Amino acid sequence: MEYSKEDLMEAKKQIWGVGENMGTEESKKIWEENAQFWDNAMGDESNEFHREVVRPKVTELLSPNPADYILDIACGNGNYSSYLAQRGASVVAFDYSKKMIELAKRRQSQYAKQIEFCVADATDRKSILELKRNRAFTKAVSNMAIMDITDIEPLLMAVYELLQESGIFVFATQHPCFVTLTEKYMTPHSYYDIAIEGQPKEQIYYHRSIQDIFNLCFRAGFVIDGFYEECFKTNKEIPMVMIVRLKKVKRDNQPDMGHCDTTSSVLRFIILKIPKMMKRRASASLAGRRPAKQNAHSVPFWNQMSEKSRLICLPTMAALIRLTLFESKDCKSSDTWEGHASSGSGVQTWIFNF
Numbered sequence: 507m508e509y510s511k512e513d514l515m516e517a518k519k520q521i522w523g524v525g526e527n528m529g530t531e532e533s534k535k536i537w538e539e540n541a542q543f544w545d546n547a548m549g550d551e552s553n554e555f556h557r558e559v560v561r562p563k564v565t566e567l568l569s570p571n572p573a574d575y576i577l578d579i580a581c582g583n584g585n586y587s588s589y590l591a592q593r594g595a596s597v598v599a600f601d602y603s604k605k606m607i608e609l610a611k612r613r614q615s616q617y618a619k620q621i622e623f624c625v626a627d628a629t630d631r632k633s634i635l636e637l638k639r640n641r642a643f644t645k646a647v648s649n650m651a652i653m654d655i656t657d658i659e660p661l662l663m664a665v666y667e668l669l670q671e672s673g674i675f676v677f678a679t680q681h682p683c684f685v686t687l688t689e690k691y692m693t694p695h696s697y698y699d700i701a702i703e704g705q706p707k708e709q710i711y712y713h714r715s716i717q718d719i720f721n722l723c724f725r726a727g728f729v730i731d732g733f734y735e736e737c738f739k740t741n742k743e744i745p746m747v748m749i750v751r752l753k754k755v756k757r758d759n760q761p762d763m764g765h766c767d768t769t770s771s772v773l774r775f776i777i778l779k780i781p782k783m784m785k786r787r788a789s790a791s792l793a794g795r796r797p798a799k800q801n802a803h804s805v806p807f808w809n810q811m812s813e814k815s816r817l818i819c820l821p822t823m824a825a826l827i828r829l830t831l832f833e834s835k836d837c838k839s840s841d842t843w844e845g846h847a848s849s850g851s852g853v854q855t856w857i858f859n860f
Contacts, residue, residue: 530629530656533710534602537654540705541605545583545613547702552585555738559747560649560678561586563734567751568647568676570595577643577668579661579677580628580651584610584621590647591620598637600626629657634664642670650747652679652719653711662726666754675728675752679719681735681745686713694718716748728752 537544547553552561564586570576572594578587581599583606590597597620601607604625611623627633628651646665652658665675687697692715698708723730732751737744 530602530627533654533656536707536709537601537603538605539707540709541603541609543705544606544702545609547705548583548585550585550588550613553702556585556649559736559738560749561589563736563749564647564649564676564678565589567732567734567749568645568674570645574644575641577637577646577665579646579648579665580654581610581623582606582649584614584623586647586649587621587623588614588617591617595620597621598624598639598643600624600628600634600637602627628655628661631660631664634661635667638668642673643668644670644673646673646675648675648677648679650678650680652677653682653713654709656712658714658719659722659726662722662728666726666728669754671754671756673754675754676732676749677752678747678749680711681748682713682715682719684744685746686711688713691715692717719750723750723752727754727757729755 548556551557568576570590570593574590574595576590576595576597578584578590578597578599581587581601584599587597587599587610591614599610599621600623601610602625607623607625611618614621614623624637626637646669655661662675669675683691687699688695690713694712694714696710696712699711700708720730729752730750731753732749734749735745736747736749738746
């Protein structure tokens with residue numbers, strides 16, 4: 507389903523905790539106070555949770571190599587940046603805590619030629635885009651930070667711009683289905699809690715449903731081509747972490763179906779799986795159905811799409827036409843055909859003018 511701007515702003519207000527002083531600046535102050543404790547707790551190798559639960563699958567999906575130029579988002583004390591540098595990659599790493607970046611530079615000084623540490627705000631698209639250098643990033647990574655970021659939409663949009671074509675972004679975050687202190691799941695919200703026992707101040711967690719996270723990824727222009735859910739220690743049934751690999755695809759190749767986000771997202775998943783035979787059948791079934799006159803009430807997106815995008819859409823459109831044209835007893839000969847697709851919590855109607 508498509509959300510209005512008002513819906514999105516209301517959701518962001520709930521995440522930000524408006525009236526509860528739980529925005530980006532408050533979060534930054536907390537991490538400035540926690541920085542030294544965090545650096546001491548993580549040391550050179552990070553803690554057991556990061557080593558055993560987060561790092562293995564993140565590294566598998568990221569597949570770093572010496573040719574990579576990687577953006578490390580919310581890098582903390584730089585341990586994963588150094589892990590990448592040890593594998594030959596060049597890294598630009600950033601955090602919004604100045605104190606944390608100072609500690610990272612000190613701890614990872616032996617990799618100064620491979621890692622550039624910067625202060626930047628992950629909620630500020632302009633701040634992130636200032637990290638652009640003389641070459642595009644091949645990959646981006648974020649370890650257990652998405653749930654600490656007030657608004658992830660600017661981050662996703664900026665990372666998309668900074669990545670090379672077909673570049674990937676791997677992020678690990680706490681599993682929103684199973685790790686939360688509240689009884690809310692669908693409603694975005696924020697709350698205070700600790701990550702490591704003994705940290706000076708409770709940090710702010712920003713809860714989003716998987717649906718909300720994924721739809722923001724799709725909106726930015728990514729597809730998902732890798733996913734893991736990881737458990738910790740003896741509990742093998744309740745995952746603590748989800749790890750996602752996003753792949754950048756050309757926005758020009760995506761159908762302009764903003765009014766139907768769920769269907770558009772599904773198309774992005776299957777875009778490379780569409781059989782050629784279906785394209786031929788779809789082309790044949792659509793032949794000769796374009797009317798002489800333009801229907802003023804039809805949805806205009808078909809005419810705005812490129813020929814390549816039209817071909818991508820043909821199988822789905824042909825299926826909808828078949829449902830209406832061949833299976834509906836009430837089907838009448840007209841210039842406009844309607845197909846119905848269930849999307850989200852409601853049913854949306856697509857009107858195609860051929």
